[in-house]
Amino acid sequence: MFYANMKEFELIKLVERLFGDEDVITPAGKHDAAYVKIGNRLIVLTCDTVNEKSDFPPYMLPEEMGWMAIAVTLSDVAACGARPLYFLSSISLKSIEFFEDILLGIKRCADRFGVKVVGGDIDFSEITTIAGFAIGEARRHITRRGAKVGEGVFITDLPGKAQLCLEMLERGAKREELPYAEKLYTPVPRIEEGMRIARYASAMTDVSDSLAVSLHQISQSSNVKIVLDNIVLSHLSPAENALELFLYGGGDFELVYTAKSSDDGIRIGRVERGKGVFAEIDGKTFEVEFRGYSHF
Amino acid sequence: MFYANMKEFELIKLVERLFGDEDVITPAGKHDAAYVKIGNRLIVLTCDTVNEKSDFPPYMLPEEMGWMAIAVTLSDVAACGARPLYFLSSISLKSIEFFEDILLGIKRCADRFGVKVVGGDIDFSEITTIAGFAIGEARRHITRRGAKVGEGVFITDLPGKAQLCLEMLERGAKREELPYAEKLYTPVPRIEEGMRIARYASAMTDVSDSLAVSLHQISQSSNVKIVLDNIVLSHLSPAENALELFLYGGGDFELVYTAKSSDDGIRIGRVERGKGVFAEIDGKTFEVEFRGYSHF
Ligand SMILES: [Mg+2]
Ligand SMILES: [Mg+2]
Ligand SMILES: [Mg+2]
Ligand SMILES: [Mg+2]
Incomplete structure (x- = not known):
């Protein structure tokens, strides 16, 4: 982990330029998660990835890697005031021996918040990486926009x-x-x-x-x-x-x-x-x- | 790419054991995508990851990497006979210079199928990796189960x-x-x-x-x-x-x-x-x- 020049945010601007006009309530780049309508439900969609090199601190146990992967994804659902419903993950493994513990960590966090783990994908990589994807249901549309003078x-x-x-x-x-x-x-x-x-x-x-x-x-x-x-x-x-x-x-x-x-x-x-x-x-x-x- | 001992399918069995009894229509491991109900809609959720080492053939252009990432994810939506609605991706970049072309490839495939790209996440890695997540709406619940003698x-x-x-x-x-x-x-x-x-x-x-x-x-x-x-x-x-x-x-x-x-x-x-x-x-x-x- 290190402090850097925030190039990531330059890249997000590029995403906004390409996809920002999509016909959805809140599109890519504008909030922690996208808001869309499915039927009459206000649904939030978000993904987040953690990997061994940038995100897993020393002494982290495999079960904690799984926990962290879902926790950081659900954090963006929380930032919408939404109830998380479903979680999927793409897991790139360095070693198969970690797999069960990673899953157990995902399950522990999912169970705590009543989230259903409904799918995933397994791959192999030199760097253990977990991409998480969560869907939640929001009551109202709250984003980073809306702060008022005097609050x-x-x-x-x-x-x-x-x-x-x-x-x-x-x-x-x-x-x-x-x-x-x-x-x-x-x-x-x-x-x-x-x-x-x-x-x-x-x-x-x-x-x-x-x-x-x-x-x-x-x-x-x-x-x-x-x-x-x-x-x-x-x-x-x-x-x-x-x-x-x-x-x-x-x-x-x-x-x-x-x-x-x-x-x-x-x-x-x-x-x-x-x-x-x-x-x-x-x-x-x-x-x-x-x-x-x-x-x- | 290589033929191997299909360890991946052993791992999927572990996923089924841990998450297979989740209260959803079709859970993890049973089909190309999970089926869930959101309101009265039949929704499919799926994720797939492609990376430079296992999935990108020689001579592949960055725009084609983006195309492939969404295409393989949408293929699992297609296997549900569903209409894909939204796509998100977690992109781990080796080099920032590829980013715009990868996005353009994602956009080209998304536009072709009327899919809205609503979010994503950017990370840095030695191996260019794109994790895709797609959501679609199905008319009926079709899976790998249901083939009948005589067909x-x-x-x-x-x-x-x-x-x-x-x-x-x-x-x-x-x-x-x-x-x-x-x-x-x-x-x-x-x-x-x-x-x-x-x-x-x-x-x-x-x-x-x-x-x-x-x-x-x-x-x-x-x-x-x-x-x-x-x-x-x-x-x-x-x-x-x-x-x-x-x-x-x-x-x-x-x-x-x-x-x-x-x-x-x-x-x-x-x-x-x-x-x-x-x-x-x-x-x-x-x-x-x-x-x-x-x-x-
Ligand atoms: Mg956030
Ligand atoms: Mg986040
Ligand atoms: Mg498939
Ligand atoms: Mg697939």
Whole structure:
């Protein structure tokens, strides 16, 4: 995992240019998942891939690889406030011996959220890769667009925990020394929270790359300025780069959303007229960059 | 591409054991795609992955990689006699320069079949890999189970063409020397044919691994014996291993199905009481093995 120049987002623009005018409610590139109508149902469709090289931290067990593959895909369903219904996966295996454990991890996460695993595909590769595909049903159409001036910015839990653990591992820590190992190895998609929040929030997305990226996406889609005025770093102490982890760390899979008020999350900022993402710390304001964990 | 011990099918049995009792119409492992109900609609869900190492023949252009990724996924939708509606893909790139061409290939195939490309995911890998997910709507529930004694066995076009080309390439042929280059580089999913055939056929599947594998799957699922009594090899001459290519060659993406009669395909055999798959040639009968092109 590394910080990079966010080429991925340049590529997403290309996707939007080619497919953005498809006649669907929300097409490729505009939200965490696509919204389409099937009969009179509002359905969300999303896919996400994890692989050994970019996504699996040291000490990860095969069962956790399976869990992570479905969890990150369901996180995008959660970002629609939708109930996930079905999951499929394309698994590229390095070694057949991992296969059953990967499936068991997928099943454990699917069972927890009442998701039916209905299909898949098996392949062989030097790099263990799991492409997940989920379908869910939404009550209403909530995306990154819709944040309103005067609202608060909320998050389901304070960010930076997964990245903190990852950096500790990179500096030689053992798994059992990590303060938030479960955030890194078995992230929990915020399904129930998302379904509750979607009833009243104006915009929502999940935090996969970083809080900064997610807020920039809400800011750009909603055409508003976002100011983080309640940055809490105590959960990241004694890390020296706590602010960096909070803003730019990836892998938390929390939901960040805008609303007048909320009992489901922690208020971290406010929506203002204008553009961009800013942070206020000790009376000083600085611009939050568009960057975070990236696959490139 | 190579013939192997079909370990993939052992792994599918494991999937069936873990997920086979999910409360859906047709679950993982039983057909080319899963059938589920969304509202009052009969929906099929399927995923398929192609990668540079196992699936992309020499001389393949990036646009053809994109085409192939969606085409093989839609082929499983065709095997349900369903109309494909939406497509998503997870693309793992080796080089960013291929990205636009891959997307263009996906778009060209999607446009041809009226499929909407609604999402995707981009990743980076040493091996270019495209995982495709498709959703379609079926009229009725047709699977590999349902073939009846006395019916004929039909195929939308004679098999072995893709494998013939691949073997010619392996022996040093140039792309322009191939008799069926389009079968190898831009296979066409039999969407319209599948929708027509599903109205009257009793069982159907596509030929991805080999005709032999597809027929064994119909035979096992339907609990019948299949006898190939009209093996035509002229399209494969002057290959010395024409029968091998016909029975065990992969990558044709034709539909094979059983029906009383059919104007949509070529009659190649018959359904009898019993078990297994057999071929009759020049008055001699031999058993057709369960093997074909495999990813393992
Ligand atoms: Mg997301
Ligand atoms: Mg995602
Ligand atoms: Mg198939
Ligand atoms: Mg397939």
